[in-house]
């Protein structure tokens with residue numbers, strides 16, 4: 001499984017927000033998607049998943065052919081704003097993830113319970129989601145995607161509304177999933193957390209991909225201007 005781009009440009013109605021996207025996301029990668037407010041992180045995640053059409057260039061997803069699930073059931077996608085069934089409970093919303101991914105009810109229940117515990121919302125499972133705080137709703141949405149047991153996680157600002165302890169346990173879990181061969185691509189303004197758990201950086205700035213590679217290479221990069229921008233971004237988080 002991999003996602004490849006070649007001279008990809010993304011944006012809205014032919015307005016390019018980010019150009020020169022040239023990267024390959026491979027099994028085992030935990031990639032931090034980094035850029036200032038408005039740099040185009042959400043636009044990129046929405047384009048990768050296909051919610052937004054790409055503007056120009058190439059984007060390709062390759063899945064292992066021996067897996068006979070629909071390719072999109074392999075993806076766990078958590079957008080910045082919450083998308084959920086507002087008329088049901090926390091538990092029912094989380095169950096939707098694995099059920100729509102094709103798991104049996106019994107397996108879906110088991111995966112949902114594990115995800116609810118990981119996100120520390122098991123005790124809220126019978127509450128209607130529209131009575132929850134924004135941070136609790138964010139945790140429901142992430143739990144639903146984790147319960148799908150996806151091969152690739154595309155997460156937009158997953159730590160917004162999470163306290164330090166929950167954010168750490170989520171990133172520890174994602175880091176473990178990457179080690180098992182999944183792909184994790186997550187945007188966040190919490191660069192300390194990303195530094196600690198991710199192993200690659202996709203840095204977008206001024207409408208372009210500025211860097212894609214390992215964190216070690218990024219730190220060793222001679223382009224001081226780029227590093228200063230990254231560090232500045234860290235200060236404003």
Ligand SMILES: Nc1ncnc2c1ncn2[C@@H]1O[C@H](COP(=O)(O)OP(=O)(O)OP(=O)(O)O)[C@@H](O)[C@H]1O
Pocket residue numbers: 012017035036037038039040041042043044
């Ligand atoms: N529906 C839209 N139509 C036109 N332009 C949009 C639309 N949504 C976002 N944009 C513009 O695209 C640019 C990138 O926005 P995007 O939300 O992708 O940035 P971001 O890096 O995710 O920002 P943040 O860190 O604040 O979440 C911004 O200039 C924004 O104004």
